[in-house]
Amino acid sequence: MTCPMTDKIFKKREFGGFLRALKKTYEVLVPFKEQGFYRFKPIADGEGADLRFTNTRLSPKSFVLPQSERMFEFTVDEKIEDAHILKEATRAYPPTAIVGIRPCDAKAMRLVDVNFNNPEFRDPWWVTRLNSITLVGLGCTEPCSTCFCTSVNCGPFHEEGLDVLLFDLEEYLLARPLTEKGKGLLQSGGVERDADEGSRNKAHKLRREAEQRITRHVPTDKLAQKNVNDLFDAPFWDDVAFACINCGTCTFLCPTCWCFDIQDEVIRAEGDRIRNWDSCMFPLFTLHASGHNPRAEKVQRVRQRFMHKLKYYVDKHKNGVACVGCGRCVRYCPVNIDIREVFRLMNEL
Amino acid sequence: MSGNPYLPYPARIEQIITETEDKSLRTFKVVFLNKADGEGFTFLPGQFCEVSIAGKGEIPLGMASSPTEKGFLLFTVNKAGVVTRYLHNMREGDIVGVRGPLGNWYPWEKMEGKNVVVIGGGFAFTTLRAATIYMLHPENRKRFRGITVVYGARSPGLLLYREELEQWEKRDDVNVHLTVDATDDPEWPYNVGFVPAITEQKITACDDSYALVCGPPIMLKFTQPVLENAGFEPERIIISLEMRMKCGIGMCGRCNIGDKYVCTDGPVFSLAQLNELPQEY
Numbered sequence: 223m224t225c226p227m228t229d230k231i232f233k234k235r236e237f238g239g240f241l242r243a244l245k246k247t248y249e250v251l252v253p254f255k256e257q258g259f260y261r262f263k264p265i266a267d268g269e270g271a272d273l274r275f276t277n278t279r280l281s282p283k284s285f286v287l288p289q290s291e292r293m294f295e296f297t298v299d300e301k302i303e304d305a306h307i308l309k310e311a312t313r314a315y316p317p318t319a320i321v322g323i324r325p326c327d328a329k330a331m332r333l334v335d336v337n338f339n340n341p342e343f344r345d346p347w348w349v350t351r352l353n354s355i356t357l358v359g360l361g362c363t364e365p366c367s368t369c370f371c372t373s374v375n376c377g378p379f380h381e382e383g384l385d386v387l388l389f390d391l392e393e394y395l396l397a398r399p400l401t402e403k404g405k406g407l408l409q410s411g412g413v414e415r416d417a418d419e420g421s422r423n424k425a426h427k428l429r430r431e432a433e434q435r436i437t438r439h440v441p442t443d444k445l446a447q448k449n450v451n452d453l454f455d456a457p458f459w460d461d462v463a464f465a466c467i468n469c470g471t472c473t474f475l476c477p478t479c480w481c482f483d484i485q486d487e488v489i490r491a492e493g494d495r496i497r498n499w500d501s502c503m504f505p506l507f508t509l510h511a512s513g514h515n516p517r518a519e520k521v522q523r524v525r526q527r528f529m530h531k532l533k534y535y536v537d538k539h540k541n542g543v544a545c546v547g548c549g550r551c552v553r554y555c556p557v558n559i560d561i562r563e564v565f566r567l568m569n570e571l
Numbered sequence: 572m573s574g575n576p577y578l579p580y581p582a583r584i585e586q587i588i589t590e591t592e593d594k595s596l597r598t599f600k601v602v603f604l605n606k607a608d609g610e611g612f613t614f615l616p617g618q619f620c621e622v623s624i625a626g627k628g629e630i631p632l633g634m635a636s637s638p639t640e641k642g643f644l645l646f647t648v649n650k651a652g653v654v655t656r657y658l659h660n661m662r663e664g665d666i667v668g669v670r671g672p673l674g675n676w677y678p679w680e681k682m683e684g685k686n687v688v689v690i691g692g693g694f695a696f697t698t699l700r701a702a703t704i705y706m707l708h709p710e711n712r713k714r715f716r717g718i719t720v721v722y723g724a725r726s727p728g729l730l731l732y733r734e735e736l737e738q739w740e741k742r743d744d745v746n747v748h749l750t751v752d753a754t755d756d757p758e759w760p761y762n763v764g765f766v767p768a769i770t771e772q773k774i775t776a777c778d779d780s781y782a783l784v785c786g787p788p789i790m791l792k793f794t795q796p797v798l799e800n801a802g803f804e805p806e807r808i809i810i811s812l813e814m815r816m817k818c819g820i821g822m823c824g825r826c827n828i829g830d831k832y833v834c835t836d837g838p839v840f841s842l843a844q845l846n847e848l849p850q851e852y
Contacts, residue, residue: 342821534830
């Protein structure tokens with residue numbers, strides 16, 4: 223009899239067959255290269271996946287929290303009895319597998335989950351969608367220069383939030399089931415062969431080497447003890463925010479940014495209540511109807527973003543920082559604002 | 572609230588009362604369409620709802636009615652943004668949505684057996700009306716000691732709930748100090764002066780007292796030191812805040828002050844709590 227969570231193994235050239243088998247049960251999302259950048263997309267018939275990526279430019283958060291999502295629908299046609307009364311929009315939650323998600327992006331979903339699923343309120347759409355998704359992670363054997371996951375309770379082979387973790391052993395893929403959901407997925411994919419000890423040792427070595435390859439260490443140890451107002455009133459915020467153009471790229475790409483807006487849209491007599499991603503970088507985010515704005519200045523908004531991730535979240539959830547070290551904001555910020563430097567400034571104040 | 576916390580209960584506007592001479596403030600009396608929604612809706616003064624107009628959006632509004640007023644809710648609305656402008660043009664019988672009750676409430680348990688001073692300015696008197704009506708209700712009046720109301724507006728015609736204020740004036744179980752910033756009415760029988768100044772004149776004894784304060788930022792700013800000088804402890808200066816909100820349930824991320832969300836940790840805070848938080852509101 224085999225242990226319920228035994229590592230499995232299959233040949234890399236069987237990967238296409240694995241995905242095709244999964245397609246019978248799941249909607250399968252895999253990384254594709256498109257116009258020079260990788261992104262997750264539903265796999266089409268006969269296509270494989272390209273696993274030679276460091277990470278996708280967009281985080282896969284949109285598969286749990288769509289950038290734009292219909293919440294309710296209604297009619298404003300007075301001739302109809304239910305005019306002006308909101309009804310939940312019908313939607314499907316098919317079982318979905320995200321294959322090749324990086325461990326940092328999976329952990330990010332756990333960090334965001336505490337916001338949408340708490341003892342007082344449950345966001346039904348987030349919770350149902352996250353439950354319908356099985357996350358098949360791919361460990362990072364070649365982390366990139368902006369990765370700092372090992373500093374923030376994460377890592378290139380971190381397991382938190384994943385259902386399966388894949389180790390790329392060149393000729394083989396070692397598949398480690400981490401949850402019942404993950405075990406079920408491997409069965410659906412026809413992955414049955416137990417990994418031998420040699421492969422498991424190789425996987426272990428792969429993980430250790432990858433962790434050692436991340437040399438940039440970002441200090442976080444003092445953030446929890448710091449006084450919130452000392453950080454808020456720190457002298458460095460003007461310098462940090464100086465070059466910022468409030469473009470919102472950082473919040474758009476960040477796998478732990480979840481803020482959203484709610485808007486109504488009506489075409490002729492049919493309407494939808496929609497939620498859209500929003501950003502604390504924009505002055506409208508906090509503008510009162512009276513004209514008062516608690517974060518009218520750029521520096522206040524930049525401070526909010528970093529304070530939220532590195533202090534408010536830490537204090538509120540006692541769950542570490544709301545950052546997984548993916549480095550997207552570092553790489554894509556048009557004016558080179560570097561969260562690693564802000565970590566240092568805040569931690570060493 | 573059970574089920575989907577974003578889904579508003581359908582409700583009907585039963586009555587619209589124009590409160591101020593400039594018609595910028597109206598009170599909407601709202602009744603739930605489904606009886607069960609109304610019966611399940613239990614709240615305490617200080618809490619708010621997201622009031623929703625299909626096609627226009629949702630806004631947070633504090634309940635101006637007290638839970639002792641059964642069968643309806645009152646919302647007093649300043650004409651300011653997209654939703655409130657539309658609401659001001661709606662008619663009795665029109666359908667809205669109500670989602671709530673949301674947020675926390677004035678510290679009713681702690682205030683039992685204590686003196687309560689209610690201090691309001693301008694159109695921010697709505698949940699303070701609810702609080703006063705609640706305390707003056709025969710079932711509740713004995714739970715509190717002295718009740719004092721200080722309420723001011725720019726001019727007499729901008730005071731909300733004029734008839735009720737005049738009734739309170741006549742009662743002997745509540746002290747009412749009405750004031751206006753200025754008036755050209757020589758017959759004006761009450762005070763003239765800003766709320767902080769009138770508070771300073773009238774509120775001297777602070778023993779065993781709580782102050783409930785709601786008003787525009789400038790009034791809050793100048794009333795706080797007056798109360799502290801009068802000897803009110805920061806734990807007993809209770810302030811209800813406003814903030815731009817969307818979800819009302821602590822998820823959309825915009826109404827935070829530090830690690831607190833005004834929608835779920837507030838809208839009611841003590842000055843002691845606010846002193847610990849970043850000054851960003």
